[in-house]
Amino acid sequence: MYLSFMIKVILLGSGNVAVHLAKAFVKNKNIDFIQRFGRSNSNVNFFDKTIPVIHKISELKPADVYLIAIFDDAISDFSKQLKFNQGLVVHTSGNKSLNTLQCNANKGVFYPLQTFSKEQKVDFKKIPIAFETEQENDFILLEKLAKLLSNETYNIDTEQRKKLHIAAVFANNFTNQMYKIAKDICEEHYFSFDILKPLIQETANKLLTLSPEKSQTGPAKRSDEKVIENHLQQLSKNQKEIYKLLTKSIIDTHK
Amino acid sequence: MYLSFMIKVILLGSGNVAVHLAKAFVKNKNIDFIQRFGRSNSNVNFFDKTIPVIHKISELKPADVYLIAIFDDAISDFSKQLKFNQGLVVHTSGNKSLNTLQCNANKGVFYPLQTFSKEQKVDFKKIPIAFETEQENDFILLEKLAKLLSNETYNIDTEQRKKLHIAAVFANNFTNQMYKIAKDICEEHYFSFDILKPLIQETANKLLTLSPEKSQTGPAKRSDEKVIENHLQQLSKNQKEIYKLLTKSIIDTHK
Structure with a gap:
């Protein structure tokens, strides 16, 4: 009415x-x-x-x-x-x-x-x-x-919305923390975080046409142990822990 | 010449x-x-x-x-x-x-x-x-x-470029894996990953005007133990491990 x-x-x-x-x-x-x-x-x-x-x-x-x-x-x-x-x-x-x-x-x-x-x-x-x-x-x-x-x-419904909220934590808060760590690495080594911004935009844009599985690239996707080991040696303790766990997660997804 | x-x-x-x-x-x-x-x-x-x-x-x-x-x-x-x-x-x-x-x-x-x-x-x-x-x-x-x-x-130089490559792994590969986990959560609970795409675009866009620290929001940023605990109870073993570590990383950044 x-x-x-x-x-x-x-x-x-x-x-x-x-x-x-x-x-x-x-x-x-x-x-x-x-x-x-x-x-x-x-x-x-x-x-x-x-x-x-x-x-x-x-x-x-x-x-x-x-x-x-x-x-x-x-x-x-x-x-x-x-x-x-x-x-x-x-x-x-x-x-x-x-x-x-x-x-x-x-x-x-x-x-x-x-x-x-x-x-x-x-x-x-x-x-x-x-x-x-x-x-x-x-x-x-x-x-x-x-x-x-x-x-x-x-x-x-409520149950789905609660899961959506958790998914949003991954898609937004955790993604944003990945940007933060990338920015830290740039600044620790005296070059501008700006270099990474086009890559970050493209990573998000790809999602409009490709699934995250399909658009994945990089050493973890290729299970490239040599590069992974080399990267780990260059990271701080906290960065290393995150690098290890997320690399494992990507390897598990693509094995 | x-x-x-x-x-x-x-x-x-x-x-x-x-x-x-x-x-x-x-x-x-x-x-x-x-x-x-x-x-x-x-x-x-x-x-x-x-x-x-x-x-x-x-x-x-x-x-x-x-x-x-x-x-x-x-x-x-x-x-x-x-x-x-x-x-x-x-x-x-x-x-x-x-x-x-x-x-x-x-x-x-x-x-x-x-x-x-x-x-x-x-x-x-x-x-x-x-x-x-x-x-x-x-x-x-x-x-x-x-x-x-x-x-x-x-x-x-070579040293900076190697660090840039690592930073790119965080900004691209690991970010993309966050999308993948978010997608898994949507699909496990029968709603479309499409709901999250505008949020993902905005997360990347925000970076053009705000630092990742400034644009951070969510339960980890607020150290909201109640919500964090509640989310952890709803996740699978692997998802939980990642949620815990990245939440700790955000809390450390913002404490």
């Missing part, structure tokens, strides 16, 4: 995810962004000044969707304060089950899978959104909200 | 690096690509038909630069067959010293730092070339050749 109208949303939070969701809501003509709740004034300069900000739960207005974008461990306690019965309350965490929410209203999850930094611009249309609802009749609403924001929406 | 003329090059090899170097040479008006030596006919369809191919060392013509693009371990023995004294002989390996070359002519290294697959198109202009010469008067020639092919040329 309400789907032919604008979706009324309220955002609860002030962190990186809230900053980027707010930007996407403000720009969208089919979303009526009626309030943002922030406990403090943190990050206030990253939010559009036209959004009404409230600091008390009692000031919340009726809305179709309430999005909680706060620290994972705070979601449960925070949601207990939401005593109303109408609308749909969702959290935005990759790692928490739907039942982490302890509110009276219907529950859901709305997880935008991206690495958000406040300063970095993102194109929300390209950010996959994994969503889930407890009640079937909320599904259409949350799917509509997801599709208004992004071209890539996925209805996956 | 010869620098106002075209540079005469001969390519020796038939592998991925040779395929892409050949494409770049053929396109370049300032490069006179006079011969390619290939022991066998392998990959012959990946090379432009207009390039004269020879199979015997004795048929090599005089040239300014002879580029050896063959397996690392074959370079030394192969180069012993090059008995001529004129011109500059270079290998294209990231991991071998200049003195791996055992020829009579002057020596150098010409290392294009990229992950080459035969099927994948590359823009050679964006591929960093690390080069090195034994004789100072060859430097201008090899730098000129590098600059004809690429906008990013780096004069680095």
Whole structure:
């Protein structure tokens, strides 16, 4: 019924995810962004000044969707304060089950899978959104909200979302740490990390047309013991440990 | 002196690096690509038909630069067959010293730092070339050749190049293995690896404006023991070992 109208949303939070969701809501003509709740004034300069900000739960207005974008461990306690019965309350965490929410209203999850930094611009249309609802009749609403924001929406359940979050740790956090170690090696030997940036871009780009198995190259892929041994001798203790384990992992994949 | 003329090059090899170097040479008006030596006919369809191919060392013509693009371990023995004294002989390996070359002519290294697959198109202009010469008067020639092919040329010595090669293993091979593990986790739980691709692209893109330290996020960065413990319980033995070690590495970086 309400789907032919604008979706009324309220955002609860002030962190990186809230900053980027707010930007996407403000720009969208089919979303009526009626309030943002922030406990403090943190990050206030990253939010559009036209959004009404409230600091008390009692000031919340009726809305179709309430999005909680706060620290994972705070979601449960925070949601207990939401005593109303109408609308749909969702959290935005990759790692928490739907039942982490302890509110009276219907529950859901709305997880935008991206690495958000406040300063970095993102194109929300390209950010996959994994969503889930407890009640079937909320599904259409949350799917509509997801599709208004992004071209890539996925209805996956809590268990799958938890695995997705772990996969994202490998694809993002651990990948980023590989960059960090590569940068350390460049700097320890007085040449610029910039030399590696085209290779890093190409490594990510290849994935759009080839699987990671198919695009793998290098000494571990070839089981080239001589080069591997030679590399190990040149590394620090911590670097060596990582080099060994990941080389073994590549060899196991390709044997 | 010869620098106002075209540079005469001969390519020796038939592998991925040779395929892409050949494409770049053929396109370049300032490069006179006079011969390619290939022991066998392998990959012959990946090379432009207009390039004269020879199979015997004795048929090599005089040239300014002879580029050896063959397996690392074959370079030394192969180069012993090059008995001529004129011109500059270079290998294209990231991991071998200049003195791996055992020829009579002057020596150098010409290392294009990229992950080459035969099927994948590359823009050679964006591929960093690390080069090195034994004789100072060859430097201008090899730098000129590098600059004809690429906008990013780096004069680095053998020791630095070896470290660069190791850094590239982290930035490319190990990163790619992170993608592979992420893909495994998706497939084990029946959702598409495609969900992670925008995150992977953004992880690489962020690097163009932020250092890997600055762009790091996630449970290890926050030392979030609860999430880390929860993730570990959901992983297979091999995945768990990698998760633990890389989490420790991120915590050490950010403590």
